[in-house]
Amino acid sequence: MKKYEAICHEIIGQIESGKLPPDSLLPSEHELMQTFQASRDTIRKALNLLIENGYIQKSQGRRSVVLDMKRFKLPISNIESMKEVGKSLGEDITTKVLFLQKIHPDRSVAKKLQLTFDDYVWMIVRVRYFSGEAVILDTDFVNAALVPDLTKEICEDSLYEYIEGPLGKRISYADKIITCQHVNNFDKQYLDLKDYDMVVDVESYTYLEPSIIFQYTASRHRPDKFRFEDRARRLHSPK
Amino acid sequence: MKKYEAICHEIIGQIESGKLPPDSLLPSEHELMQTFQASRDTIRKALNLLIENGYIQKSQGRRSVVLDMKRFKLPISNIESMKEVGKSLGEDITTKVLFLQKIHPDRSVAKKLQLTFDDYVWMIVRVRYFSGEAVILDTDFVNAALVPDLTKEICEDSLYEYIEGPLGKRISYADKIITCQHVNNFDKQYLDLKDYDMVVDVESYTYLEPSIIFQYTASRHRPDKFRFEDRARRLHSPK
DNA sequence: TAGTGGTCTAGACCACCGG
DNA sequence: CGGTGGTCTAGACCACTAC
Numbered sequence: 001m002k003k004y005e006a007i008c009h010e011i012i013g014q015i016e017s018g019k020l021p022p023d024s025l026l027p028s029e030h031e032l033m034q035t036f037q038a039s040r041d042t043i044r045k046a047l048n049l050l051i052e053n054g055y056i057q058k059s060q061g062r063r064s065v066v067l068d069m070k071r072f073k074l075p076i077s078n079i080e081s082m083k084e085v086g087k088s089l090g091e092d093i094t095t096k097v098l099f100l101q102k103i104h105p106d107r108s109v110a111k112k113l114q115l116t117f118d119d120y121v122w123m124i125v126r127v128r129y130f131s132g133e134a135v136i137l138d139t140d141f142v143n144a145a146l147v148p149d150l151t152k153e154i155c156e157d158s159l160y161e162y163i164e165g166p167l168g169k170r171i172s173y174a175d176k177i178i179t180c181q182h183v184n185n186f187d188k189q190y191l192d193l194k195d196y197d198m199v200v201d202v203e204s205y206t207y208l209e210p211s212i213i214f215q216y217t218a219s220r221h222r223p224d225k226f227r228f229e230d231r232a233r234r235l236h237s238p239k
Numbered sequence: 240m241k242k243y244e245a246i247c248h249e250i251i252g253q254i255e256s257g258k259l260p261p262d263s264l265l266p267s268e269h270e271l272m273q274t275f276q277a278s279r280d281t282i283r284k285a286l287n288l289l290i291e292n293g294y295i296q297k298s299q300g301r302r303s304v305v306l307d308m309k310r311f312k313l314p315i316s317n318i319e320s321m322k323e324v325g326k327s328l329g330e331d332i333t334t335k336v337l338f339l340q341k342i343h344p345d346r347s348v349a350k351k352l353q354l355t356f357d358d359y360v361w362m363i364v365r366v367r368y369f370s371g372e373a374v375i376l377d378t379d380f381v382n383a384a385l386v387p388d389l390t391k392e393i394c395e396d397s398l399y400e401y402i403e404g405p406l407g408k409r410i411s412y413a414d415k416i417i418t419c420q421h422v423n424n425f426d427k428q429y430l431d432l433k434d435y436d437m438v439v440d441v442e443s444y445t446y447l448e449p450s451i452i453f454q455y456t457a458s459r460h461r462p463d464k465f466r467f468e469d470r471a472r473r474l475h476s477p478k
Numbered sequence: 479t480a481g482t483g484g485t486c487t488a489g490a491c492c493a494c495c496g497g
Numbered sequence: 498c499g500g501t502g503g504t505c506t507a508g509a510c511c512a513c514t515a516c
Contacts, residue, residue, distance in 0.1 A: 002484085002485070002486095003485075003486075004485080004486090023450075028500075028501060028502085029501075029502065030500085030501080038486080038487090039486060039487045039488065040487090040488085040489095041280075041485090041486065041487070041488090042485080042486060042487080044502090044503090045485085045486095057411065057412070057446075057448075057450040058502070058503095059411075059448045059450075059494090059495090059502080060493065060494050060495075060501075060502050060503060061493075061494035061495035061496075061500080061501055061502060061503095062494085062495060062496085062501070062502080063500095063501070063502085064502090065450045067450060170473075171473045172296060172298070172472075172473060173296065173470055173471060173472045173473065174470070174471045174473075175468070175469075175470050175471075176468065176469045176470075176471055177466065177467070177468050178417070178465075178466070178467040178468075178469075179465065179466050179467075180419070180437070180439055180462030180463065180465055196437075197436075198419070198435075198437050198462060200419055207296075209296075209298045210296055210297075210298040210301050210304050211262070211296040211304040211306060223419030223437055224419065226417075226418060226419055227416065227417070227418050228415075228416070228417040228418075228467075229414070229415065229416050229417075230414075230415045230417075230469065232412060232413045232414075232415060241503085241504070241505095242504075242505075243504080243505090267481075267482060267483085268482075268483065269481090269482080277505080277506090278505060278506045278507065279506090279507085279508095280504090280505065280506070280507090281504080281505060281506080283483090283484090284504085284505090297483070297484095298483080298513090298514090299482075299483050299484060299512065299513050299514075300481080300482055300483060300484095300512075300513035300514035300515075301482070301483080301513085301514060301515085302481095302482070302483085303483090
């Protein structure tokens with residue numbers, strides 16, 4: 001493991017164990033250099049990781065402050081598979097594959113994945129059950145040139161795990177667009193909608209390294225089961 | 240201006256002017272060092288800024304790739320005041336202040352802002368009009384010890400501009416929680432809801448530097464006018 | 479193998495904060 | 498004023514990619 005990651009994890013451990021409670025101050029960078037026998041740059045990289053993950057807050061001239069992480073159990077602003085989300089939630093999530101077939105893309109999908117009509121995509125339709133209720137309907141289109149073989153078992157388990165494991169590729173980033181929409185017939189047919197007439201629609205464009213789009217997903221969430229948490233930082237324009 | 244910010248802006252300029260189109264490769268870090276007469280570290284800081292703002296993607300052993308920013312004109316994942324959002328949208332946004340008063344917080348607000356019942360908070364209720372339609376209802380609670388004087392004019396113009404300008408404080412970050420909820424009587428009374436029976440609820444906890452909570456906001460959006468865009472990065476756990 | 483980005487080090491100077 | 502974090506430099510070595 002990289003040194004600055006190791007230092008970051010060591011400090012996270014101290015925060016989560018309560019040795020560094022919320023609102024307490026971290027040792028200075030100089031002290032941390034000695035503690036961890038590292039250069040200042042390495043310490044600063046470790047601290048930057050802590051900032052990105054919402055553990056601490058820095059400001060010039062003062063020591064870093066430990067933040068209160070209690071409210072932030074489910075960061076969806078990262079990319080996580082359903083399997084990962086379920087694990088961190090401790091919820092009983094199951095997946096059912098309704099449809100899985102290699103097809104030629106239609107006009108809209110071809111454009112989204114930057115393909116031609118002659119290329120192939122996997123179309124996957126999955127329902128996610130939370131405690132037995134069908135609350136999310138996912139429709140995926142995956143570039144079949146990048147992911148040649150897919151099975152029902154992989155789609156039920158974890159698509160991302162398959163891609164990053166056996167396929168040896170790496171997921172890089174995803175663009176997400178969240179909107180609200182009226183329910184359509186698919187939603188009605190496959191989700192336990194109760195009397196909701198709207199869904200939260202999350203469109204994702206997912207990229208492999210270095211910047212290759214491989215997946216477009218439309219994810220329809222029953223409104224009462226949708227929740228998105230994010231920490232936004234203010235971009236101060238340069239003076 | 241800091242050197243690495245200057246370099247970052249210079250490169251953004253080249254990307255936005257089309258001199259560095261999407262999918263093209265940046266010069267190597269070594270070449271950039273010579274071009275900008277800077278050390279490698281400074282170049283890397285500039286590139287990191289470009290990554291954080293979604294302009295480029297790096298991966299080891301390869302040159303950096305320019306990403307397509309077209310879809311990302313409206314970043315609500317940053318902290319922006321309504322005034323800033325309106326400016327970048329070119330939309331006709333106006334604000335009407337319905338209520339502005341210094342009060343003692345109730346139990347719920349006191350807890351959210353880490354105050355006691357003896358402290359004071361400003362309660363502000365504002366309606367946001369897009370092209371004449373009332374589509375967002377904001378209810379703010381602001382720690383009055385940090386922002387002693389507020390007027391209707393400031394609330395109608397820009398609260399953040401007032402805090403970062405005359406008050407000389409800096410906004411640091413905000414935690415946001417997005418959910419869907421049924422409309423309540425306030426929504427019905429003040430928003431042009433058409434026949435929608437749900438709203439998108441965005442709760443924000445906003446912090447000043449170094450990490451002082453000063454504001455809690457509940458923002459209720461008419462569903463058809465809500466849109467949230469985000470670029471999420473995959474956090475690979477250390478091996 | 480050559481070129482690239484990733485990590486790590488050591489040291490300098492500056493800007494800001496607090497007492 | 499001393500201490501702190503922010504910026505910048507110069508150089509070394511490693512890991513990965515592409516050929």
